[in-house]
Each structure stands twice: as structure tokens, then as C-alpha cells.
Amino acid sequence: MPLNKTMTSRDIRQIYQDRYAGEKLVDVVGEAPLLKNVMNKHGVELVHSPNMNLALECAEDEGIPTM
Numbered sequence: 001m002p003l004n005k006t007m008t009s010r011d012i013r014q015i016y017q018d019r020y021a022g023e024k025l026v027d028v029v030g031e032a033p034l035l036k037n038v039m040n041k042h043g044v045e046l047v048h049s050p051n052m053n054l055a056l057e058c059a060e061d062e063g064i065p066t067m
Contacts, residue, residue, distance in 0.1 A: 013048045020046065 013028065020026040025043035033045035053062050 009048065016046060016048055 013030065016028045020028055027043065027045045029045045029047050031047065033047055038045055053060055053064075
């Protein structure tokens with residue numbers, strides 16, 4: 001989906017933080033979420049991570065190693 005203005009990663013993260021502000025079960029984080037931070041807890045950690053594969057019209061998981 002094309003943006004109608006230039007945005008930085010910080011701008012987009014702020015949108016997420018504003019959207020989920022006050023949500024008791026959602027935490028917007030700046031680094032990749034770690035299982036140890038949410039294990040045995042109710043809620044989720046969200047991180048904005050642009051998917052360049054989709055931007056370049058490649059398969060979403062192309063070049064990403066799987067476990």
C-alpha cells in the first residue's frame with residue numbers, strides 16, 4: 001500500500017504507540033519481541049518491522065530462514 005507522505009520508522013512506531021496507548025495487554029517495543037518477555041503472561045509485544053520483500057513484490061518469506 002503506497003503512503004501519501006514520507007514517513008520514517010520512528011513516525012510509524014509512533015502511530016503504533018498512539019494506537020495502542022492505554023492497552024493493558026499490548027506493548028509496542030523497539031526491538032524484536034522475545035519469547036522470554038511474554039512467556040506465561042497475557043498480552044503481546046508489537047514491533048514495527050517493514051517487510052522489504054512485499055515492497056519489492058517478492059514472496060513475504062523469501063530469503064528468511066525457517067527453523
